[in-house]
Amino acid sequence: MGNTTITNKKGTMAGSLSRGAVDFIDDARIGELLVPGKSDPSRVREVISKSLSKQPLQLEETAVLLKAEQPELIEEIFEAARELKRRVYGNRIVLFAPLYLGNKCINDCRYCAFRRSNPEQVRRTLSFDEIRDQVRALENKGHKRLILVFGEHGEYSAEFMAECVKTVYDLKVGRGEIRRVNINAAPLDHEGFGIVKSAGIGTYQIFQETYHHETYAKMHPKGTMKSDFMWRLDSLSRAFESGCDDMGTGALFGLYDWRFEVLGLVSHALHLQGKYGVGPHTISFPRLRPASGVEMEWPYLVSDYDFKRLVAILRLSVPYTGMILTAREQPALRREVMAFGVSQIDAGSRIELGGYTEFGDSQVLNREQFSLGDIRSLDEIMKELIEDDYIPSFCTACYRLGRTGEHFMEFAIPGFIERFCTPNALSTLTEYLVDYASPETREAGFRAVEKQLELIPDGSRKNDIVARLALIRETDKRDLYY
Ligand code: SAM
Numbered sequence: 001m002g003n004t005t006i007t008n009k010k011g012t013m014a015g016s017l018s019r020g021a022v023d024f025i026d027d028a029r030i031g032e033l034l035v036p037g038k039s040d041p042s043r044v045r046e047v048i049s050k051s052l053s054k055q056p057l058q059l060e061e062t063a064v065l066l067k068a069e070q071p072e073l074i075e076e077i078f079e080a081a082r083e084l085k086r087r088v089y090g091n092r093i094v095l096f097a098p099l100y101l102g103n104k105c106i107n108d109c110r111y112c113a114f115r116r117s118n119p120e121q122v123r124r125t126l127s128f129d130e131i132r133d134q135v136r137a138l139e140n141k142g143h144k145r146l147i148l149v150f151g152e153h154g155e156y157s158a159e160f161m162a163e164c165v166k167t168v169y170d171l172k173v174g175r176g177e178i179r180r181v182n183i184n185a186a187p188l189d190h191e192g193f194g195i196v197k198s199a200g201i202g203t204y205q206i207f208q209e210t211y212h213h214e215t216y217a218k219m220h221p222k223g224t225m226k227s228d229f230m231w232r233l234d235s236l237s238r239a240f241e242s243g244c245d246d247m248g249t250g251a252l253f254g255l256y257d258w259r260f261e262v263l264g265l266v267s268h269a270l271h272l273q274g275k276y277g278v279g280p281h282t283i284s285f286p287r288l289r290p291a292s293g294v295e296m297e298w299p300y301l302v303s304d305y306d307f308k309r310l311v312a313i314l315r316l317s318v319p320y321t322g323m324i325l326t327a328r329e330q331p332a333l334r335r336e337v338m339a340f341g342v343s344q345i346d347a348g349s350r351i352e353l354g355g356y357t358e359f360g361d362s363q364v365l366n367r368e369q370f371s372l373g374d375i376r377s378l379d380e381i382m383k384e385l386i387e388d389d390y391i392p393s394f395c396t397a398c399y400r401l402g403r404t405g406e407h408f409m410e411f412a413i414p415g416f417i418e419r420f421c422t423p424n425a426l427s428t429l430t431e432y433l434v435d436y437a438s439p440e441t442r443e444a445g446f447r448a449v450e451k452q453l454e455l456i457p458d459g460s461r462k463n464d465i466v467a468r469l470a471l472i473r474e475t476d477k478r479d480l481y482y
């Protein structure tokens with residue numbers, strides 16, 4: 001397997017798989033673990049308590065949670081996820097925005113509006129000036145973290161993506177700047193990952209879409225780049241070997257049985273952890289959304305209730321991994337699921353090409369990949385988070401100080417959150433409140449900051465934090481972090 005090569009879209013060899021690559025998804029084993037039959041309540045409780053003692057779960061343990069069907073046990077799983085969130089991660093939520101740069105695509109994924117056979121989609125790649133227009137609009141709203149999104153196309157080479165990343169970092173408007181740029185795009189070869197890494201990206205995110213081989217083959221027609229299950233499954237390993245040690249994975253829920261996908265994600269996390277000693281930085285769990293030109297029967301759509309179950313079970317299974325909840329979901333559900341240990345959300349999102357400046361308040365389906373469930377403004381979402389007792393954070397400190405694996409450290413190192421995360425969340429929140437917030441959000445936000453400060457023990461540390469916040473409120477000083 002290790003020396004398998006793949007032909008890329010230019011017709012040249014795309015490169016080798018990672019060292020000792022194997023297909024670690026064992027459909028038969030996962031199938032066996034999910035053979036219908038309820039879990040024994042005492043076993044479910046044992047697994048929950050393992051998770052609450054901060055230990056990652058093995059596949060069979062996750063399966064025990066997935067098979068718990070009794071409503072009272074499911075409630076216990078929800079409560080355990082809330083408890084883990086409260087006890088370990090605290091109440092910060094990191095905010096980011098997606099920025100779609102190009103929707104040309106050589107693939108034909110059956111669920112996606114960007115697929116090449118969709119005549120309804122208006123194709124476009126933003127020019128560098130147009131990218132700057134979008135970034136300007138995002139900075140003027142207060143964003144500090146972006147994820148750049150691309151279709152898979154010859155125009156979107158690693159060099160092009162790297163140029164886009166630099167364009168974003170270089171544009172500073174007033175006190176605004178983007179401090180972390182992540183990427184969601186097609187799998188690259190080792191060289192390609194090296195090129196985007198050297199442009200200073202944070203996370204490289206690639207969703208496996210479905211871990212079920214047969215479904216994967218149905219969704220990604222033969223002869224397309226994306227039809228190669230293994231090239232995609234192996235991509236985060238290649239990313240890691242090329243220096244991108246910050247990797248994001250995910251599954252598109254609704255293509256196949258959600259329980260299978262959860263076990264696929266956990267297998268992926270365990271595999272990366274076992275092979276490199278580093279698990280994925282984040283896991284995303286997008287649900288299938290309506291999209292232009294996508295007409296299909298979807299027998300595996302996930303209900304809201306099962307969505308909540310899968311988020312809670314993922315939280316309990318992979319404690320060292322950040323969890324991303326996207327604006328595909330409706331506001332009320334996002335609010336509820338957030339309490340299950342979600343660490344990042346996007347806010348104020350628009351996913352049409354040019355959507356941050358060109359399309360007003362309503363979505364334009366033939367210019368976006370799928371329809372969003374939550375297009376509230378960043379300010380509205382900030383206000384709701386603050387009212388719900390979260391501390392919205394734009395912190396980028398760990399990545400900039402080379403503290404990679406920050407979610408791991410938050411979780412595993414005693415005192416890490418108090419020392420770094422909370423003060424950095426408070427300073428980035430204060431920046432937002434001073435520079436961008438509406439009067440109502442500002443007022444609620446400053447009250448929240450005061451409340452949070454009261455929880456910090458008196459002493460030199462607290463004095464230092466208070467002094468920093470005063471600097472932000474009273475001067476032009478920005479970007480202060482521990
Ligand atoms: N083209 C790259 C690739 O396929 O890896 C970048 C990914 S695509 C622009 C971002 C993600 O959107 C996909 O990986 C897929 O999981 C998700 N997606 C595609 N169609 C969707 C739909 N109809 N509803 C929700 N999410 C969708």
Ligand code: SF4
Pocket residue numbers: 105106107108109112113114115116150151152226
């Ligand atoms: Fe192209 Fe990605 Fe959409 Fe597939 S999911 S059609 S690869 S943009």
